Amino acid sequence: xxxxxxxxxxxxxxxxxxxxxxxxxxxxxxxxxxxxxxxxxxxxxxxxxxxxxxxxxxxxxxxxxxxxxxxxxxxxxxxxxxxxxxxxxxxxxxxxxxxxxxxxxxxxxxxxxxxxxxxxxxxxxxxxxxxxxxxxxxxxxxxxxxxxxxxxxxxxx
Amino acid sequence: xxxxxxxxxxxxxxxxxxxxxxxxxxxxxxxxxxxxxxxxxxxxxxxxxxxxxxxxxxxxxxxxxxxxxxxxxxxxxxxxxxxxxxxxxxxxxxxxxxxxxxxxxxxxxxxxxxxxxxxxxxxxxxxxxxxxxxxxxxxxxxxxxxxxxxxxxxxxxxxxxxxxxxxxxxxxxxxxxxxxxxxxxxxxxxxxxxxxxxxxxxxxxxxxxxxxxxxxxxxxxxxxxxxxxxxxxxxxxxxxxxxxxxxxxxxxxxxxxxxxxxxxxxxxxxxxxxxxxxxxxxxx
Numbered sequence: 409x410x411x412x413x414x415x416x417x418x419x420x421x422x423x424x425x426x427x428x429x430x431x432x433x434x435x436x437x438x439x440x441x442x443x444x445x446x447x448x449x450x451x452x453x454x455x456x457x458x459x460x461x462x463x464x465x466x467x468x469x470x471x472x473x474x475x476x477x478x479x480x481x482x483x484x485x486x487x488x489x490x491x492x493x494x495x496x497x498x499x500x501x502x503x504x505x506x507x508x509x510x511x512x513x514x515x516x517x518x519x520x521x522x523x524x525x526x527x528x529x530x531x532x533x534x535x536x537x538x539x540x541x542x543x544x545x546x547x548x549x550x551x552x553x554x555x556x557x558x559x560x561x562x563x564x565x
Numbered sequence: 566x567x568x569x570x571x572x573x574x575x576x577x578x579x580x581x582x583x584x585x586x587x588x589x590x591x592x593x594x595x596x597x598x599x600x601x602x603x604x605x606x607x608x609x610x611x612x613x614x615x616x617x618x619x620x621x622x623x624x625x626x627x628x629x630x631x632x633x634x635x636x637x638x639x640x641x642x643x644x645x646x647x648x649x650x651x652x653x654x655x656x657x658x659x660x661x662x663x664x665x666x667x668x669x670x671x672x673x674x675x676x677x678x679x680x681x682x683x684x685x686x687x688x689x690x691x692x693x694x695x696x697x698x699x700x701x702x703x704x705x706x707x708x709x710x711x712x713x714x715x716x717x718x719x720x721x722x723x724x725x726x727x728x729x730x731x732x733x734x735x736x737x738x739x740x741x742x743x744x745x746x747x748x749x750x751x752x753x754x755x756x757x758x759x760x761x762x763x764x765x766x767x768x769x770x771x772x773x774x775x776x777x778x779x780x781x782x783x784x785x786x787x788x789x790x791x792x793x794x795x796x797x798x799x800x801x802x803x804x805x806x807x808x809x810x811x812x813x814x815x816x817x818x819x820x821x822x823x824x825x826x827x828x829x830x831x832x833x834x835x836x837x838x839x840x841x842x843x844x845x846x847x848x849x
Binding site for chain 2: 464485487511518520521534540547
């Protein structure tokens with residue numbers, strides 16, 4: 409699990425080249441829960457985003473959301489709304505904000521905040537049950553958030 | 566935003582109605598050994614007013630074969646461990662040369678104990694779990710070493726003690742001297758822990774009946790503990806399960822036997838007041 413996340417992070421850094429223009433989790437500016445600007449300064453890759461949405465060790469979005477486009481991935485959850493048509497219902501900026509921290513738009517949302525590093529109660533070191541250490545970072549990298557956004561905008565009814 | 570949010574809810578409702586058709590708790594009756602009908606669904610206790618109207622055993626959220634295993638003691642793998650504990654019950658241990666039976670006679674005399682634990686202990690001035698009481702007996706009556714809180718000997722013994730109360734309603738006291746511990750447990754139940762910021766209530770109060778990935782979320786009732794899990798083929802104590810759940814929120818967990826988990830056990834047990842004791846039950 410940790411290795412997969414790490415590999416994902418390395419991949420993200422390699423494909424971005426530099427992370428100089430990246431917005432860190434603590435610097436993100438939300439407007440009504442939306443984030444207008446790309447967190448990396450560039451567009452994401454929808455194919456990589458599709459992988460992240462379905463992969464248990466990455467975004468694992470399908471744990472809670474069903475997506476017809478990902479019918480090849482087994483066991484979609486039914487906790488959150490279906491993602492079909494997400495690209496029609498939300499703007500890119502809204503999708504970015506919801507993925508980064510859904511609780512800003514929907515105060516009591518059960519959805520985890522994927523680009524947040526502060527304000528947790530008893531944060532752990534991944535799924536070890538141990539306390540978080542210096543390696544603690546957001547659930548997804550800036551690049552991964554952008555990839556997921558790029559994928560979700562393609563989900564039209 | 567109002568429009569989009571409404572649209573979102575509409576889609577969610579649609580997904581639930583057209584999604585996995587097996588997600589509702591199964592309508593079935595738990596009859597033990599073809600003679601004893603257990604209460605697995607009943608009216609929620611008064612303290613849950615406005616939160617839940619009905620309380621439902623985890624048994625209803627499991628598959629046909631798993632449910633069937635629990636209906637017959639010969640098919641319930643948890644009963645093997647009950648038999649092992651029965652032997653231990655009758656075996657002397659410690660400096661006093663006593664077994665459990667030396668003071669308590671047969672294990673069937675424990676009927677009625679499981680339903681009321683965790684329970685306030687006046688002499689100790691604390692709420693005690695069954696595990697704590699067992700170790701108190703071992704140390705202070707038998708002169709024996711205490712067992713590890715979630716170790717095999719301990720969980721087997723709690724299974725034996727639960728088994729003789731099967732069919733009796735869970736009935737833990739939440740008022741009087743136990744109230745402050747209960748309040749602490751309630752607070753923990755609703756605290757969103759870890760990097761995933763999930764509370765017990767997010768899954769087991771707001772979403773029971775729904776699928777989270779391949780798992781069918783139950784109400785998280787603990788009337789069936791200890792639980793024989795097909796996943797790890799052994800008995801699991803409630804605190805072990807709490808630990809696993811909190812770990813899965815990407816949090817630093819609490820330790821089994823800690824004050825936090827004792828309080829949480831009392832609170833969660835109280836949410837099942839009225840359900841039959843089922844331990845050892847069979848689950849995924």
